[in-house]
Amino acid sequence: MERTVLDLWVGLFVAAGIAALLVLALKVGNASTTFNVGETYHVIGEFDNIGGLKVRAPVKSSGVVVGRVDKIQFDNERFRARVVMNIDKRYQFPRDTSASILTSGLLGEQYIGLEAGGDSENLKDGGRFKLTQSAVVLEKLIGQFLYNKAAEGDGKK
Amino acid sequence: MLDRVSAPLQRLGRQVVNAIWRLGYASRFFLFVLLRSGTGFRRFQLIIKEIYFTGVLSLIIIIVSGLFVGMVLALQGYETLQKYGSSEAVGTLVALSLVRELGPVVAALLFASRAGSAMTAEIGLMKATEQISAMEMMAVDPIARVIGPRFWGGLISMPLLAAMFSAVGVFGGYLIAVVLIGVDEGAFWSQMQNAVDFRDDIVNGIIKSVVFGVAVTAIALFEGYDAPPTAEGVSHATTRTVVTSSLAILGLDFVLTAFMFRGA
DSSP: OOOOHHHHHHHHHHHHHHHHHHHIIIIISSHHHHSOOOSEEEEEEEESOOTTOOTTOEEEETTEEEEEEEEEEEETTTTEEEEEEEEETTOOOBTTOEEEEEESTTTSOEEEEEEOOOOSSBOOTTEEOSEEEOOOOHHHHHHHHHHHHHHHHHHHO | OHHHHHHHHHHHHHHHHHHHHHHHHHHHHHHHHHHHGGGGGGGHHHHHHHHHHHTGGGHHHHHHHHHHHHHHHHHHHHHHHHHTTOGGGHHHHHHHIIIIIIHHHHHHHHHIIIIIHHHHHHHHHHHHTTHHHHHHHTTOOHIIIIIHHHHHHHHHHHHHHHHHHHHHHHHHHHIIIIIIIOOOHHHHHHHHHHHOOIIIIIIHHHHHHHHHHHHHHHHHHHHHHHSOSSHHHHHHHHHHHHHHHHHHHHHHHHHHHHHHOSOO
């Protein structure tokens, strides 16, 4: 088998194809962050209402991504949503850290925001957030607002 | 009287039976290609030649179309997104539509008309000029020698072409959105990277293009192999290749999309 000019072209073609895949994976997609997770630990949060939270949604603290949502389950004993989060080992949080479900922007995706507490001990693997705040359901908020307004109107009469 | 009713019915029945017959023959052909073309890897030079023919020579049309599709997506997307004040999301729009749908599908359609039709015509003509029978006479298996390398060549080329189409398309979108219109470059890339998932979007796009590659090459090769050995037969077969494989691509795309992106 001898090397031919054809081989050169095919080699270039395959190299260009693989380069395109790499560009897609690294520049267009999030493979660079997907693979670069490193060691994580699990933390569980229980919420009354998770709204539109999805698996793999970011977990942020002060706006920095520190982990991702791993599993969303329904706890049939307490009738609450159970969200398991994977948090990067580099970031340790005090035991009384609170977790709330927030929305990025008015119509953006939902994520979990962590607010560190003051406890001297840190959360362990499999730990549980004591304080959680559910997602804001816009309909409820609007309903409450209207109700309050109506009540105010009644008071003035 | 009875004749007038029964003749069309008979014709219809014959057509249906014929179609099923052909389907069975095509399935057996496909199985044979899979079973017997493994030996083709020992003569890798043949596959290289086919990759050159189906892949390298399709590059120009793929790159140019990808560039234009990306640019058009960016222009149209910007028009609409700008009304909602989220023109930075144009990168997400371009990248997701290309990686999930347009890259694999349009590249496969181009591949079918550029390389698939040529494959059918070539094999049909080889059959018409009795080169295939001659090979059989010399105890050379035409499926291993002629069909197999083309099948694997097409199968290898297709995902690479689709990936290049998407990558060039994203670059085209970048040219229009960032360079021409002036969308913020950082937001363009970071929103895109946030929205495009490696496993769910890019790998699924590659799976799609592999499936399309199998479908297009199998259809093209079968149509060529099954073509009546006349000038007319080969021309019909070439047309059928383009029509059938385009329909197969679109149909398969729907099925695959339904499986992959069930609104998760």
